[in-house]
Amino acid sequence: MRSIKHFFLISCLKATELIEKKFYFKLSFSERLQLKVHKSMCKACALYGKQSAFIEKGISWQIKKEDLKVDIEALKTRIHQMLESK
Amino acid sequence: MTNELISKWVSLYTEDMFKWALRKTSSAEISEDLVQDTFMAATEKISSFKGDSTPKTWLFSILNNKIVDYYRKKVKQAVSLEDSVLSSVFDKTESWVNKRMPRDWSDDGGHLLDEEDFQKVLKHCLDALPEKWNLCVKLKYLTDKNGQEICQELNLTASNFWQIIHRAKLQLRDCIERNWFNN
Numbered sequence: 001m002r003s004i005k006h007f008f009l010i011s012c013l014k015a016t017e018l019i020e021k022k023f024y025f026k027l028s029f030s031e032r033l034q035l036k037v038h039k040s041m042c043k044a045c046a047l048y049g050k051q052s053a054f055i056e057k058g059i060s061w062q063i064k065k066e067d068l069k070v071d072i073e074a075l076k077t078r079i080h081q082m083l084e085s086k
Numbered sequence: 087m088t089n090e091l092i093s094k095w096v097s098l099y100t101e102d103m104f105k106w107a108l109r110k111t112s113s114a115e116i117s118e119d120l121v122q123d124t125f126m127a128a129t130e131k132i133s134s135f136k137g138d139s140t141p142k143t144w145l146f147s148i149l150n151n152k153i154v155d156y157y158r159k160k161v162k163q164a165v166s167l168e169d170s171v172l173s174s175v176f177d178k179t180e181s182w183v184n185k186r187m188p189r190d191w192s193d194d195g196g197h198l199l200d201e202e203d204f205q206k207v208l209k210h211c212l213d214a215l216p217e218k219w220n221l222c223v224k225l226k227y228l229t230d231k232n233g234q235e236i237c238q239e240l241n242l243t244a245s246n247f248w249q250i251i252h253r254a255k256l257q258l259r260d261c262i263e264r265n266w267f268n269n
Contacts, residue, residue, distance in 0.1 A: 011180030013172065020252040024226070024233030025244065047188040052255055054191075055262070058199055058208045060227045063112075065205075070114045072101045078118075079096050079125050083089060086129065 010034045015045045019052055092129055095141050102142075103149055110153045112224045120156065124149045160218065171253045175260060186260060191267055204266060211261035219254035222247065 007030070010018075015038040018031055027035065039046045100121060107117035127148050128135075135144050175186040182188075191198070198204050212220055225236050237247045 011176075012182050013176045013180035016256065017248070017252045020255055021248045024236075024248060024251070044182050044187045047190060048259065051188060051191060051259055054198075055208070055255065055258055058205070059212070059223060061199055062205065062209060062212065063224060063227045070104065070108075070118075072104060075104060075118055075121065076096055076100045079100065079122055080093060082122060083092060083096070083125060083129060086126075 008034060008037045010038050012038075012042060012045055015039065015042065016048055016052075019045070019049045023052075023056060089129070092125060092132065095128070095145060096125060099142055099145055103145065106146070107149060107153060111156060112221055116156065120149060120152045123152055127152075160221075171257050175256055188259065189263065189267065191263075207262055207266045211258050211265065214261060215254055215257060219250055219257075222250050223254050223258070 015035060018027060018035045021027065039049060103121045104117050107120045108114060111117055124145060128145060175183055177183050237244050
């Protein structure tokens with residue numbers, strides 16, 4: 001009985017690690033189960049999961065913005081000037 | 087004459103080179119530097135360009151060398167997987183430390199991302215990460231690569247990679263909550 005309990009119960013540290021792993025890799029069956037059980041009992045980690053997904057979205061926004069922000073023409077001008085001044 | 091040629095290439099290829107560098111380095115500032123350095127190097131060794139390849143291929147091979155150099159330097163300064171983030175948010179039983187426990191952000195409408203101020207906080211917190219962590223969390227959105235391929239590119243094992251992501255995200259989340267939601 002004790003070992004079954006141990007199998008299902010993972011710590012918050014481990015749960016948040018699985019939440020992050022899931023963004024990149026497929027979790028194994030037992031990992032998915034452990035995470036599900038943990039989140040159903042732990043409000044903080046359930047919130048963490050939501051917020052982490054939200055932050056992912058935010059990062060992708062930031063990167064799109066960075067792409068738009070760069071002025072290629074200005075960069076060309078700078079390189080032209082640099083080459084002329086050599 | 088030489089300068090005219092290079093100058094033409096600057097006009098033609100800067101954009102593609104910059105975008106390529108941006109995908110590889112995730113930083114606009116560094117990409118600009120790398121593209122500039124590439125043209126500098128091209129000017130210096132223009133005599134070695136024999137026309138066997140297209141100018142674009144030749145310039146990209148120089149650029150790729152610059153990118154590799156950049157990574158090499160970075161790996162040398164690589165941050166170790168130190169555990170101070172973990173020990174500041176989790177206690178000895180690996181449960182949340184009460185003060186650092188996630189609170190409800192109550193963004194039910196999901197409009198938070200539209201807010202300029204929130205984006206500023208997010209950027210501030212991203213910039214506050216160690217450089218390598220910052221790169222790791224951004225890479226997924228800069229390339230179309232999956233987790234496994236990203237690891238190969240960074241020369242990291244899979245578990246090392248998601249441990250970095252784990253620490254980076256814990257720190258990011260904590261930083262955002264303290265800078266935005268507690269005000």
